Amino acid sequence: MKLYFTPGACSQAPHIVLREAGLAFEPVMVDLKAKRTASGDDYRAINAKGGVPALGLDTGEVLTENAAILQYLADQAGGDLALPEKGIERYRLLEWLNYLATEVHKGFGPFWNPATPDSYKEATRAQLAGKFDYLERAIGDGPYLLGDRFSVLDAYAFTLLNWTRIHDIDIGRWPGLVAYLERVGARPAVQETLRAEGLI
Ligand SMILES: N[C@@H](CCC(=O)N[C@@H](CS)C(=O)NCC(=O)O)C(=O)O
Structure with a gap:
């Protein structure tokens, strides 16, 4: 999974959950003003809404909206976080x-x-x-x-x-x-x- 995040933004919530759950993921920093990832990719091509968080799934799909991402991660985590x-x-x-x-x-x-x-x-x-x-x-x-x-x-x-x-x-x-x-x-x-x- 890839977590598209900006430091201190609401993407911190799924970021915490990924680490709490010990799930494997790649953090990708997003410049919200420039709408670019740290490697210079056009972020709108990843999330047309332009905001963080977005979660890139291993299937190639991209999930957005904190409420949906947090439920998805809770299901992935299982155990006490489920x-x-x-x-x-x-x-x-x-x-x-x-x-x-x-x-x-x-x-x-x-x-x-x-x-x-x-x-x-x-x-x-x-x-x-x-x-x-x-x-x-x-x-x-x-x-x-x-x-x-x-x-x-x-x-x-x-x-x-x-x-x-x-x-x-x-x-x-x-x-x-x-x-x-x-x-x-x-x-x-x-x-x-x-x-x-x-x-x-
Ligand atoms: N409805 C979205 C809102 C996400 C949101 O407000 N993201 C803010 C950062 S906390 C953002 O990326 N704002 C810049 C933008 O939307 O261009 C969610 O709940 O995930």
Whole structure:
């Protein structure tokens, strides 16, 4: 498999999962502005949507969208990372995955748009704060989003919550989330990912 990623972007979530699962993959860095891979290939020819992540499968197919890639990787990983096969646990995980993708991930959207006025950025911070309140209550003492079991959700939530540091949101307002970030961030595969992305 090939993971097309940009350091610190949402592609960090599948990056963490690949390393947690010990799956064989080739990381390929993408310059999102130039839409080029590190070796100069046209990234739009790989993912016509132009964003990361994309996962190049051994069949030659390319999978995009975090929610789909994370489910695919959970299935590939098996073991503790696997999606519960049936029952409400499976749908609870999918419920969270959808919430992270559509509410939290896209909730950060206006920050990435250079045309967003400062006043709208403030409104975005206020909206995200409500989501962080909810997340903090849901995680509680965790240790993870689903309780004892680390899942793809934690890789995704960790990646997104760290964006607070670059968008001037004081994560210290949510001590439960600070503790959660420390717990997830201390996992060896997460450290390995951050090192591989050149972030530590
Ligand atoms: N719907 C996509 C969105 C992915 C996304 O927002 N990627 C961002 C980085 S975090 C990106 O590549 N933005 C630049 C672009 O789309 O051109 C997903 O959930 O995977």
